[in-house]
Amino acid sequence: MARAYNRTMITSASPLPAKPSVAAVFALAMLCSGASRAADAPSVPDTLQQRIAACTTCHGEHGEGTPGSGYFPRLAGKPAAYLARQMQDFQNGLRKYAPMEYTVRQLSPAYMREIAEYFASQQVPYGRSPVPAVPAATLQRGEELVGKGDPARKIPACASCHGDQLTGVEPSTPGLVGLPYDYISAQLGSWRTHTRATVAPDCMALVAARLGDSDITAVAAALASRQLPADTHAQPAGSVTPPLRCGVLGATGDLP
Amino acid sequence: MKMWRWWWLLPVVLLAVLLGWMLLGDGGGTPTPRAASKVSAAALRSPELVAKGEYLALVGDCAGCHTAQGGARFAGGRSLATPFGDIPVPNITPDRETGLGDWSFEDFWQALHAGKGRHGELLYPAFSYTSYTKVTHDDALAIFAYLQSLPPVHQPATAPSLAFPYSVRKSLAAWRALYFREGEYRPDPAQSAQWNRGAYLVQGLGHCNECHAARDSLGGTAGDRHLTGGQIPMQNWYAPDLSTGQNGGLQGWSEQDIVDLLKTGQSAKGAAFGPMASVVAASTQHVNDDDLRAIATYLHSLPPRAPVVLDTQLFNAKAIVQQGEKVYGRHCVACHGKNGEGVAGVYPPLDGNSSVTEPTGINATRMILLGGFAPLTAANPRPYSMPPFAQQLSDSEVSAVASYIRRTWTNQASVVRPEDVSRYRHTPID
Numbered sequence: 001m002a003r004a005y006n007r008t009m010i011t012s013a014s015p016l017p018a019k020p021s022v023a024a025v026f027a028l029a030m031l032c033s034g035a036s037r038a039a040d041a042p043s044v045p046d047t048l049q050q051r052i053a054a055c056t057t058c059h060g061e062h063g064e065g066t067p068g069s070g071y072f073p074r075l076a077g078k079p080a081a082y083l084a085r086q087m088q089d090f091q092n093g094l095r096k097y098a099p100m101e102y103t104v105r106q107l108s109p110a111y112m113r114e115i116a117e118y119f120a121s122q123q124v125p126y127g128r129s130p131v132p133a134v135p136a137a138t139l140q141r142g143e144e145l146v147g148k149g150d151p152a153r154k155i156p157a158c159a160s161c162h163g164d165q166l167t168g169v170e171p172s173t174p175g176l177v178g179l180p181y182d183y184i185s186a187q188l189g190s191w192r193t194h195t196r197a198t199v200a201p202d203c204m205a206l207v208a209a210r211l212g213d214s215d216i217t218a219v220a221a222a223l224a225s226r227q228l229p230a231d232t233h234a235q236p237a238g239s240v241t242p243p244l245r246c247g248v249l250g251a252t253g254d255l256p
Numbered sequence: 257m258k259m260w261r262w263w264w265l266l267p268v269v270l271l272a273v274l275l276g277w278m279l280l281g282d283g284g285g286t287p288t289p290r291a292a293s294k295v296s297a298a299a300l301r302s303p304e305l306v307a308k309g310e311y312l313a314l315v316g317d318c319a320g321c322h323t324a325q326g327g328a329r330f331a332g333g334r335s336l337a338t339p340f341g342d343i344p345v346p347n348i349t350p351d352r353e354t355g356l357g358d359w360s361f362e363d364f365w366q367a368l369h370a371g372k373g374r375h376g377e378l379l380y381p382a383f384s385y386t387s388y389t390k391v392t393h394d395d396a397l398a399i400f401a402y403l404q405s406l407p408p409v410h411q412p413a414t415a416p417s418l419a420f421p422y423s424v425r426k427s428l429a430a431w432r433a434l435y436f437r438e439g440e441y442r443p444d445p446a447q448s449a450q451w452n453r454g455a456y457l458v459q460g461l462g463h464c465n466e467c468h469a470a471r472d473s474l475g476g477t478a479g480d481r482h483l484t485g486g487q488i489p490m491q492n493w494y495a496p497d498l499s500t501g502q503n504g505g506l507q508g509w510s511e512q513d514i515v516d517l518l519k520t521g522q523s524a525k526g527a528a529f530g531p532m533a534s535v536v537a538a539s540t541q542h543v544n545d546d547d548l549r550a551i552a553t554y555l556h557s558l559p560p561r562a563p564v565v566l567d568t569q570l571f572n573a574k575a576i577v578q579q580g581e582k583v584y585g586r587h588c589v590a591c592h593g594k595n596g597e598g599v600a601g602v603y604p605p606l607d608g609n610s611s612v613t614e615p616t617g618i619n620a621t622r623m624i625l626l627g628g629f630a631p632l633t634a635a636n637p638r639p640y641s642m643p644p645f646a647q648q649l650s651d652s653e654v655s656a657v658a659s660y661i662r663r664t665w666t667n668q669a670s671v672v673r674p675e676d677v678s679r680y681r682h683t684p685i686d
Binding site for chain 1: 325326533534537538589590591592593599602603626627628629631632637638639640641642643644645646647648684685
């Protein structure tokens with residue numbers, strides 16, 4: 001797919017060579033009307049990274065996010081299908097965040113897939129984000145939810161879908177390690193206020209609805225405080241059996 | 257808010273409402289049953305007619321309004337925000353209960369051509385019948401045939417929420433008296449067939465004037481304001497003047513530049529963005545080359561414009577422009593170049609770009625704040641993009657760099673003030 005697009009680009013646009021030689025610049029200068037103007041003209045690499053400046057300005061050149069501020073999530077290494085799905089959800093208004101909705105509004109499925117694969121394939125070290133000071137009991141409750149869930153309230157463990165090491169599962173389940181506290185708590189809140197949703201059955205909406213406010217604080221603090229596992233790659237497809245039927249995992253019909 | 261501008265119209269409105277009431281009685285109209293239609297169901301199923309209608313529906317970008325975000329095409333289900341309130345966008349798929357399933361062609365023609373619903377009720381001109389009235393009977397029939405060929409989608413309309421007196425449909429009689437002239441496009445025999453085709457598409461189905469002309473306080477466009485540019489209400493983008501003549505918004509554009517922009521989203525003179533990016537992606541890229549050339553021919557014939565008189569600057573523009581030059585050097589020069597020349601086919605030039613120098617400064621400001629991808633078209637399926645700077649630059653930095661690009665090189669437009677940036681920062685994106 002990407003190769004086909006590259007071919008199209010050669011005919012449709014005429015980007016300058018990535019690193020023009022002196023001779024090339026000179027030849028170009030001769031072709032253009034004013035030599036001094038052409039020498040000032042920027043050279044533009046024909047790379048996906050260059051094309052998606054609108055994405056990387058917030059999420060980082062390699063999708064490292066902004067761990068310091070906790071506002072722009074890391075995209076690097078997340079499963080490609082998950083990332084593509086998020087763009088689609090912004091397009092369809094299932095996920096609400098005006099700058100993202102505006103940026104992806106008319107991208108094609110093929111282009112979104114290519115962008116998703118770019119970020120999925122990036123490998124950059126995780127940065128640490130600040131975690132607010134919470135009582136030990138809160139952290140313990142969070143660890144419980146992460147590892148065991150709360151069967152009495154039908155809350156499954158995070159690990160039951162997101163993998164033993166919470167590094168995600170191919171192709172559609174994102175990792176939860178290394179995410180900032182603010183981001184996790186904001187996303188769980190968004191599911192409850194319907195500003196983040198996905199294809200039905202939206203199992204995360206169900207989970208978020210079953211969490212209390214204090215649970216959200218607890219689980220966000222526990223996840224953000226966790227040490228990173230040695231291997232942060234997502235688990236292979238089919239390595240978990242999710243306890244809920246989720247639209248993003250191909251299930252159809254109503255929620256259980 | 258220039259309130260004074262409409263106070264004088266109030267008596268006119270009231271009088272017209274009264275007249276409308278007397279003349280039109282109670283809506284005054286009954287639908288034409290499909291069985292009584294002059295167009296048979298079999299005729300509507302003609303594949304040639306349906307194909308022609310599909311093309312025309314693309315030219316008119318019907319789906320652009322009649323589709324909700326993430327919703328089924330043509331199924332409506334959203335509201336159009338106007339300064340007078342929210343107007344529901346109807347479902348135009350052939351669903352019997354919520355769409356056009358029971359409509360005859362005569363009903364459709366009455367809506368498109370005369371701006372009246374099935375029961376004779378006056379339609380809100382958010383539906384641009386002020387333009388569509390110029391569409392020929394044959395073209396309207398093709399569009400209707402296409403819409404009737406779509407899979408029906410059950411999607412009830414949203415509720416209108418208009419403020420008084422706009423909530424009284426009959427008050428539209430006054431509006432129509434002021435702004436609406438019913439009638440198909442009449443070719444100008446003094447012009448070429450190509451020019452006439454272009455004029456027909458631009459003035460009619462393309463409904464270009466609905467954005468590219470200033471609306472007054474009653475939401476109408478006066479007859480003398482044809483494609484002279486204007487701020488799009490609620491959306492807060494400026495749709496530029498489309499004259500290629502002296503002082504025109506597209507001064508210096510060749511016919512090929514116009515064709516390129518409509519076909520690919522980019523031209524040597526500039527790129528489409530904001531609402532026009534959606535129009536290019538959803539509509540004009542699908543317009544065939546003959547029609548695009550006809551549109552370009554027509555636009556090229558628009559008259560020159562009067563010179564723009566710049567507002568007197570209320571503060572020291574020089575200081576703000578100097579600050580802007582620094583911001584430009586840090587964030588913009590790598591793509592748009594030291595001379596604002598851009599990179600052909602990749603990044604638009606800023607020098608001599610009417611989107612940069614349009615009268616309000618809205619476009620430059622919002623483009624800096626929002627960034628975004630160039631339109632995605634068949635000719636440009638992996639567009640380059642511009643980073644949004646809303647998160648990185650303060651109001652004064654955005655105002656400085658917007659002012660710089662508007663007043664440097666050959667550009668001579670007004671400065672943008674920080675308080676304007678602050679306002680556009682909070683403009684909803686849709």
